Amino acid sequence: MxxxxxxxxxxxxxxxxxxxxxxxxxxxxxxxxxxxxxxxxxxxxxxxxxxxxxxxRPDPDPEWPALGTLGALLVTVIMLVAYAYALRPFGFLIPTAIASGVLSYQISQRVLPAVATGLGLSLGLFALFKYGLHLGLVAFPKGWF
Amino acid sequence: MDTLANLALGFGVALSPFTLMLAVIGCFLGTIIGALPGLGPSNGVAILIPITFTLGLDATSALVLMTSVYYGAMYGGRISSILLNIPGDEPALMTTLDGYPMAKAGRAGDALVLSGVASFVGALLATIGLMFLAPLLARIAYLFGPSEYFALYLLAFCTLGGIASKNQAKAAIASCIGLGIAMIGLDNFSGQPRLTFGSLHLMDGVDFLVAIVGLFAVAEVFFFIESHGKNTSIGVKFERVTVPVRDIIASAWTMLRASVVGFIAGVLPGAGASLGSFLAYMSEKSIAGPKGGFGEGAPRGVAAPEAGNNAAAGGALVPMLTLGVPGSGTTAVLLALLMTLNITPGPTLFAEKPDVVWGLIASLLIANFVLLAMNVPLVRLFVRVLQVPPWVLLPGVTMISFVGIYSLSGSYFDLLMMIGFGVLGWALRKLDVPTVPIILGILLGNHMEDSLRRAMVISGGDWMHLFSSPIAVGLWVAAILGFVAPMFLRPLLRRPQAITD
Missing domain, CATH: 1.10.287 (Helix Hairpins)
Structure with missing residues (x-):
C-alpha cells in the first residue's frame, strides 16, 4: 500500500x-x-x-529487503560505478578480477569461491574477448610492462 | 509458387558453411541461455547484441545468429522447469506445472525428450506459418499509412499492458517511461535537441541497447544479490534418456492444437510466448477434463505448453518482421538488433531485402532440426550446464554486459546509464511494474511520434484523420479492447499456482 x-x-x-x-x-x-x-x-x-x-488504488506492498541487504545492493552499485571508471585507466584484468570477485561474494557470501571466480572470470573473459572475439582490450595499465 | 522460389533463395543463403556454423553456435548458446535460471532469452539476446555488433558480422549473419539464439532459448527454458521447478524463462513457467511432477515420479528423461519433441513440433509449424503468413501480412501492410501505423503502435502498447501485466496503470506508466526516454535527443522533424538538458551525451538520445542490457541483465544481478543466490539447488537427478514413443504418439494432437493456439497468440502484437504457453496449457487442460491428470505430471501437460511457447516464439516474428511491431519482450530485443544493423522492418523489407528475410526463415527451419538433435540426444550436456552456480554465472554476465556496452561506444556515460537502468529495473520489478513496455517505448517512441506528425501533416491538423480508414478504426477498437478487456477477464483466466514442495 x-x-x-x-x-x-x-x-x-x-x-x-x-x-x-x-x-x-x-x-x-x-x-x-x-x-x-x-x-x-x-x-x-x-x-x-x-x-x-x-x-x-495501490497494490499490496512487495517484500522489501532488510537493511543489510539494501546496504549490500548499495555497495554493489558503487562498486559497479567505480568499475566503469576504472576500466580504461587500469586495464581490464585487475578491475574485472576485483569487481567480479566482489559480486560473487555478494551472492554466495563465501570468500574462497569468490576469489576463484574473480581470477577465473577475469582471465577467462580476457582470453575470450581478446583472442576469441578480437576486441581491443588492454590487459594492464600502460607502462607496466 | 512464389514461396518456394523465395525459400530456395533463402536456403541458398542459409546453407553456406559460415551461416550454418552460426546457426549451430546460436542454437547451442541459446539452449544454454534458456536453461540457466536467471538468464532468460531477453537477457541473453541483449548481452549478445553488442558483442555481435563488434564482431562486424553482416546483417544476415547477425540475424541468423541471434534468431537461432532466440529459438534455442525457447527450447532450453524447459530444462530447468522440469528438473528444478524453476522456469529458465518466463514462457517456460507453465512447463513446471506438469514437468516437475513428472520428473519427481522418476520420468525426468521422458519429460525432457517429450518436451523437446513438442518444442520441435511447435517451432517447426510456427516457422512454416511464418513463411506463409508473413508475406501476406506484408502485402496488407502496404495499405498502412501514418495514421494506421500510429494506431498499430498504440495497439502494441495496449495489448502488452493489458494482457501481460496485472495492473494496467503500472504497465501504462512503464510504456510512458519508455516513450518519454525515446523523446530525448534530436527532434526528427525540426532537428532541434529536445530534453537533453544541455548534455552532449544525450544529443544522440539514449541507446536502446544500454537500456535493454541495464533493465534486463544488470537488474537480474541485483535480484540475485538480494536473494543471495538461494533457490538454485539441483532438484531432480535423472539417469537414462529413453524416447517415450507412446507418450509422443498419445500427445500428437495436443502438440498440433497447442501449436495453433500458440502461433495465434504469438502473432498478436504485444502478447508473446508467455500468453501462448498459458493459453495452450489451459485449453488442453479443459479438453482433457479432470480425468486428464493435469498438474500431476501428465505427459500432455508437458507437451502442450512447450509446443505453445515455441509456436508463439515463431508467431511473434511475424508482426516484428512485417510491421516492425514486436510481439514479445525478446522480439523487442531482436527489433533492437535490426535497428542497430540499419534494417527497417516492415513490408518493404520483403521486397527490398528478400535475401535477409528468406535467409532468416530458411535458417530457422535448419535451426529447428539442429535444436531437435541437440535437445534430445545431447540433453545430458545441457543438464550439466545447470550446475554452474549463480555466483559464477552472474558476475560473468555483468562483466560481459560491461565489455559489450563499453565496446559499442567506449564511453563511461553509457556504462553509468546502464547501471542506472539496472537500479531502475530492480526497483520497478519490485513494485510489479513490467519492464518490457519500457523497452518497447524506447524502440518505438520516435516511430510512433513520426507517424502521428506525418498523419497530421497530411490532414492539415485534422485529428479525425486518425480514424479515417477502416483499418485504423479496427486497430483503435482492438487497442481499447486489448487494454480494457483483461480487467474483466482476469478473474476467469487465473494462472494456476506453481507446485511447491
Whole structure:
C-alpha cells in the first residue's frame, strides 16, 4: 500500500517535471501541425494520470529487503560505478578480477569461491574477448610492462 | 509458387558453411541461455547484441545468429522447469506445472525428450506459418499509412499492458517511461535537441541497447544479490534418456492444437510466448477434463505448453518482421538488433531485402532440426550446464554486459546509464511494474511520434484523420479492447499456482 502510494506520487511528480521541461523545447520556424512539444505533453499527461491512479488504488506492498541487504545492493552499485571508471585507466584484468570477485561474494557470501571466480572470470573473459572475439582490450595499465 | 522460389533463395543463403556454423553456435548458446535460471532469452539476446555488433558480422549473419539464439532459448527454458521447478524463462513457467511432477515420479528423461519433441513440433509449424503468413501480412501492410501505423503502435502498447501485466496503470506508466526516454535527443522533424538538458551525451538520445542490457541483465544481478543466490539447488537427478514413443504418439494432437493456439497468440502484437504457453496449457487442460491428470505430471501437460511457447516464439516474428511491431519482450530485443544493423522492418523489407528475410526463415527451419538433435540426444550436456552456480554465472554476465556496452561506444556515460537502468529495473520489478513496455517505448517512441506528425501533416491538423480508414478504426477498437478487456477477464483466466514442495 504505502510503497505504491509513494511510487504513484513520484511518478506523478516526474511526469509533471517532464511536461515542464517539455515546455522549454525550442520551436522551429518550419513547424508541422503537431510540433515538437505535443507528443511529450501527451506522454507526460498520461503518465501523471496513471501515477494518480496508482496512488488511489495501490497494490499490496512487495517484500522489501532488510537493511543489510539494501546496504549490500548499495555497495554493489558503487562498486559497479567505480568499475566503469576504472576500466580504461587500469586495464581490464585487475578491475574485472576485483569487481567480479566482489559480486560473487555478494551472492554466495563465501570468500574462497569468490576469489576463484574473480581470477577465473577475469582471465577467462580476457582470453575470450581478446583472442576469441578480437576486441581491443588492454590487459594492464600502460607502462607496466 | 512464389514461396518456394523465395525459400530456395533463402536456403541458398542459409546453407553456406559460415551461416550454418552460426546457426549451430546460436542454437547451442541459446539452449544454454534458456536453461540457466536467471538468464532468460531477453537477457541473453541483449548481452549478445553488442558483442555481435563488434564482431562486424553482416546483417544476415547477425540475424541468423541471434534468431537461432532466440529459438534455442525457447527450447532450453524447459530444462530447468522440469528438473528444478524453476522456469529458465518466463514462457517456460507453465512447463513446471506438469514437468516437475513428472520428473519427481522418476520420468525426468521422458519429460525432457517429450518436451523437446513438442518444442520441435511447435517451432517447426510456427516457422512454416511464418513463411506463409508473413508475406501476406506484408502485402496488407502496404495499405498502412501514418495514421494506421500510429494506431498499430498504440495497439502494441495496449495489448502488452493489458494482457501481460496485472495492473494496467503500472504497465501504462512503464510504456510512458519508455516513450518519454525515446523523446530525448534530436527532434526528427525540426532537428532541434529536445530534453537533453544541455548534455552532449544525450544529443544522440539514449541507446536502446544500454537500456535493454541495464533493465534486463544488470537488474537480474541485483535480484540475485538480494536473494543471495538461494533457490538454485539441483532438484531432480535423472539417469537414462529413453524416447517415450507412446507418450509422443498419445500427445500428437495436443502438440498440433497447442501449436495453433500458440502461433495465434504469438502473432498478436504485444502478447508473446508467455500468453501462448498459458493459453495452450489451459485449453488442453479443459479438453482433457479432470480425468486428464493435469498438474500431476501428465505427459500432455508437458507437451502442450512447450509446443505453445515455441509456436508463439515463431508467431511473434511475424508482426516484428512485417510491421516492425514486436510481439514479445525478446522480439523487442531482436527489433533492437535490426535497428542497430540499419534494417527497417516492415513490408518493404520483403521486397527490398528478400535475401535477409528468406535467409532468416530458411535458417530457422535448419535451426529447428539442429535444436531437435541437440535437445534430445545431447540433453545430458545441457543438464550439466545447470550446475554452474549463480555466483559464477552472474558476475560473468555483468562483466560481459560491461565489455559489450563499453565496446559499442567506449564511453563511461553509457556504462553509468546502464547501471542506472539496472537500479531502475530492480526497483520497478519490485513494485510489479513490467519492464518490457519500457523497452518497447524506447524502440518505438520516435516511430510512433513520426507517424502521428506525418498523419497530421497530411490532414492539415485534422485529428479525425486518425480514424479515417477502416483499418485504423479496427486497430483503435482492438487497442481499447486489448487494454480494457483483461480487467474483466482476469478473474476467469487465473494462472494456476506453481507446485511447491
Amino acid at each position: 504505502a510503497s505504491d502510494r509513494i511510487f504513484g506520487l513520484v511518478v506523478t511528480i516526474v511526469a509533471l517535471a517532464y511536461v515542464a521541461s517539455a515546455t522549454q523545447i525550442p520551436l522551429s520556424l518550419l513547424s508541422d501541425p503537431v510540433g515538437s512539444r505535443s507528443f511529450p505533453y501527451l506522454i507526460g499527461g498520461v503518465m501523471a494520470l496513471c501515477g494518480v491512479v496508482v496512488m488511489l
